[in-house]
Amino acid sequence: RVSLLRLKMENDSVKLSKNLLRMKFMQRGLDAETKKQLEEDEKRIISDEHWYLDLPELRTKETLIIEEKSFVPCEDLKYGRMSFRGFNPEVEKLMAVMNPRDEEEKQEQQQQLSRMQMDVTDEEMAQRYESLVGTMKKKFAKKRERAAMEEDDVNQNVAGTKRVFLKPQD
């Protein structure tokens, strides 16, 4: 229909308005030249409408002074809710959460406690696991490998005498 319109337009030498031509459904039938012209027009309109301030660029100097209005970060003040001697267990839980420094101290205490209460030292543990290595290895090995390993063990234990299959005598 558009091409029909165009034909008609050329014939009648009547021009469609710019706004009409800019509409989406009219774009298909337009030829390249008019399209370009329309685009240019549009660009000019946009740049005309674009305002800017004709000012020199403001350069802010880096300030070395920061203002802080609150006492809380200065004096490391704690959270304002507190409960003593288990009056309100919820608040006591909250105190532990909201006062992180408290928690650190507690953790340190706990670490110290755990150090004191340790029954098995790290060295003992390492020694024990050293002897366990073979057993653990066996646990994760496949059946065939396990058999081979056992053979090795046997070989180690009974050094020299190699076991061979003895054919049963009739």
Add this chain to the structure above:
Amino acid sequence: MFSSLKEKVGQVLLPGDEFLFEAENTISLTGHVKAEKVVCGPGLRRSGDRVLVCKSGVLRHKQPNMFWVDSQQRRYVPTKGESVIGIVTVKSGDVFKVDFGGSEQASLSYLAFEGATKRNRPNVQVGDLVFAQFLIANKDMEPELVCIDSSGRANGMGVLGGGGLLFRVSLGLVRRLLAPHSEVRSDLEKLFPCELVVGMNGRLWVRSSSIQQTLIIANLLQSCDTMTAPQRQELFRRVKQGAL
């Protein structure tokens, strides 16, 4: 660079005192030294390259570069992020007006409570006490309180339940109560099982197992303001023995 401030640490400053910071003209031999930043806390005000003192008190310093003026005052000036105890005075539509003892009433949105939605309004009545923190505290704008933190959790904020007692102390005592290794707090801890809510605006709320004990704690804390440490310890000991 901040040596002029450091020299005055521990001394009394008066409003109007000023410190001038100029970029150092001397060329250091070690080459480019990264400029230090200084944090000036309450009582100090920045004005260009100067730092002005606007409260009288003792200059304090904390590592690395924090300075503030330690002063005694009773008038609370709202500060962003601080938590206070307020009294709900007006309930109008979608905001509550809260009196926190400052020059102006703060607004508190009904949506600024944990779990509150447009359908599920929090149960707040006029006269209720709320423990809330400042979201907006600006000298040019109306202060705004919220009862949730940035992740939407209450964390102990909100309406305070019944059975407690609200009273006022000086702002200095509040800071002494909240200090990391507070002696007042450890003394109080030895007395009775109790619960304490401390607002930075100088309001304290106490609850304990009986009215008598609550009143004793309230009176003790109010008198703590003007007592030295030995006096306070003596008094607390006498209370514990049941003399009062």
